[in-house]
Amino acid sequence: MSLPKVSPSSIIQISRIMRPDDANIAGNVHGGTILKMIEEAGAIISTRHCNSQSGEQCVAALARVERTDFLSPMCIGEVGHVSAEITYTSRHSVEVQVNVMAENILTGAKRVTNRATLWYVPLSLTNVDKVIEVPPIEYERKQLEDEGRKRYDDQKLERMETKERNGEFIVPVVNPEQYTVGCSQSSLIHLVGPSDCTLHGFVHGGVTMKLMDEVAGIVACRHSKTNVVTASVDAINFHRKIQKGCIITISGRMTFTSNKSMEIEVFVDADTLVGDTEERYRAVSAFFTYVSLSKVGKPLPVPQLVIESEEEKKRFEEGKGRYLQSKAKRQADTQSLTQQ
Amino acid sequence: MSLPKVSPSSIIQISRIMRPDDANIAGNVHGGTILKMIEEAGAIISTRHCNSQSGEQCVAALARVERTDFLSPMCIGEVGHVSAEITYTSRHSVEVQVNVMAENILTGAKRVTNRATLWYVPLSLTNVDKVIEVPPIEYERKQLEDEGRKRYDDQKLERMETKERNGEFIVPVVNPEQYTVGCSQSSLIHLVGPSDCTLHGFVHGGVTMKLMDEVAGIVACRHSKTNVVTASVDAINFHRKIQKGCIITISGRMTFTSNKSMEIEVFVDADTLVGDTEERYRAVSAFFTYVSLSKVGKPLPVPQLVIESEEEKKRFEEGKGRYLQSKAKRQADTQSLTQQ
């Protein structure tokens, strides 16, 4: 038997069997489970790359995840394969592209379930506020580098714009009417433990995304009262790190409904209970889109959101904008997939 | 950015979906899972409160849990909501009252499943043997403070009394007869890992209670050979802390059976194997009551415990005393609940 081979340093593959705890009661694997696997693959490959040249040791921290579509849900017993590849590097950040496939090892059937793009920033292991320089990658063609640079500039611009949105909070409603925002809004609390964290002692982005998906799923299920699955996640920016020992509050509220989908806005707020500087701050926010599924897995119509205030109306219109935009983009992507 | 207000610092709510691993094969969530959630909520709120005034940083450690009834089991897929509130503070301890609700997010149905009262003591983060002073809370009415002080005095008295009981051990029996104490007694071992511990490096009270419920459930299942669920837990006193890296042995034996319930006594013993001071000591003990359920969730009669010694007879009679007392108390509580 020949010596073991690890994949070349610019590709990694994570595979595992989906278990009952990864899934909802209908047996569909939570989108959050997939997001956590995707982020683990991204963290491994970008940390490996950023330490590949001699110099200060660092750990790659997730800075942003681009919009991600969930093309079809995985099921318990299927094997999920997540493969990640570094596709662009700027001076201080790494772009990782990830493909997720579901394999039914009984029938042999395989299908693509996700693609995702993540941006990482390498932070010094000894001084977590210091960003390390990223070793450049080599591109097969000049065009790939140019396209990467364009994606880098686009996301940088968008990250600045979204910094504005963080003033809002979810205020509890007493005795809400059915199908209103107040009726389905939910929040959960998590005490950050050691296994949630990187070598730095800061929460893995994937752990945060898994919790965000969980609260979004509860909001969607409360609204539709059916089995629900994650259809997509809008771009997520990780503005601030969350330290071990923090308490995080993850809150979600419905912002928009189309005929067959629900958009949920999710906020993550961190509390440093014990520590030098006690403080509460917004760490992350994002929009999740859920669909309702029948017992045989067919999309169901969803009850329309009942709007009660001017603010809710404004958020609904913005959600509609995102919905129409992503619908257009998805159609374009599907076409390009078909043509490959 | 204004400071977010999700809940006033004296109330906290933890929610999460119940997963397959939280439950037994009949789909009923383990009582220990609920106890662990209850304790996490209590630990967060009391740690937060005790650090709310400038001074030495501290972590709240569980000292005692009052008797807790499980009114109805939760099921996989339901959302468990645990809300905790500080209801009394003495100079060195914090009383937390907790309500647990199960929500079926498909039907919208909600029901109260538990109420619990926990006592915490704040220990210095840098010197775990030092108890910190608790900032006083404000009471809406003088009466609430007086009632709290009475509860404080009552539990203090009871804690002293129970210190006596700790000399006993569960001695193994070779080839036991069916339905005897020796036939169902069980013990399990757990190596304390990082995720079991607080920031101090000591085991969360909730982790210990979850393991205690697990062993009690095994004893009950071995005796009745049916699906069993936790009906109640008697007051639990946490005499001594358990450090990371310890090995803990959790042992249970049946002490009493009524027509439809089984009482199990559980001991937790800690071994500090690796370290400066090698030692084995009793850390916690408690009584759990279990009931046997049919496939449609109806309580079943349980086989009567076969008594073989004077000591077992004595423990049986004591168990009967606790059974009759708690039956009387439960009936009183149900009445007061109905009248609310």
Next chain:
Amino acid sequence: MSLPKVSPSSIIQISRIMRPDDANIAGNVHGGTILKMIEEAGAIISTRHCNSQSGEQCVAALARVERTDFLSPMCIGEVGHVSAEITYTSRHSVEVQVNVMAENILTGAKRVTNRATLWYVPLSLTNVDKVIEVPPIEYERKQLEDEGRKRYDDQKLERMETKERNGEFIVPVVNPEQYTVGCSQSSLIHLVGPSDCTLHGFVHGGVTMKLMDEVAGIVACRHSKTNVVTASVDAINFHRKIQKGCIITISGRMTFTSNKSMEIEVFVDADTLVGDTEERYRAVSAFFTYVSLSKVGKPLPVPQLVIESEEEKKRFEEGKGRYLQSKAKRQADTQSLTQQ
């Protein structure tokens, strides 16, 4: 970006970051964590292979693991890569060879930590007592097939011989002396939950091995009172399946000590408490070897086992035989590795 690629069906690689929960307090990953990853890779690849020809659907069940050496422990934060390959098929069984590497993604250093050989048997998904025929694999050279057949015949013979050993039980000892067998013997109990099981509803072999390693580690730690790590596992035969809902008791006792190693015998007994046919049976047994490590990771001398009976003496001598045999074999293997 090109279409996602899954490895060819005869190879699979599982990778993940090692977390605090995977390791002991000294930061060394438990051998059981590695064994569980190895078995997951083997289960995926052999189930996939056995379903690759049209016919009855089946799930591969672990029948045997050959002796496995742990060349060096992994650490928290390292990435474990497990790659599995099918190396031989008989009519009813599949041989899988697995390599494990540890990668320090900060320094880029990689090292082989394990090699393992596993045997799987495909069982019908609808009738778990029916063994399915295995599609044959193609060999690069005739010699590979011949060597595989020899390994197949050898393990078949050895499996029959070890069926004898299953009559023994670990009898509890009251007030044992230090360094005796009774002093360190330990057992733990586990209620088999949904996430422990395959699609058949039977426990994954990897889950069983993880628990076995856990109890062996506790025995070793109780005896040596130092940090301990798994050095090797003797061949393990999985005589009988364990069903969801069973209670399993995993017991370990020390059988032999050399200057720097401890051999622990581990039994797994299953109880089918709830169900039509109540029964208790020996499901698995195995020998684990542990070494004691100092704070800087150097092997330490271990206290010698104190023998108290003829039976213990017999087991000690048998252990010594295994020790000398495997020492000779390990030296031979190391030589052949160096020459590659």
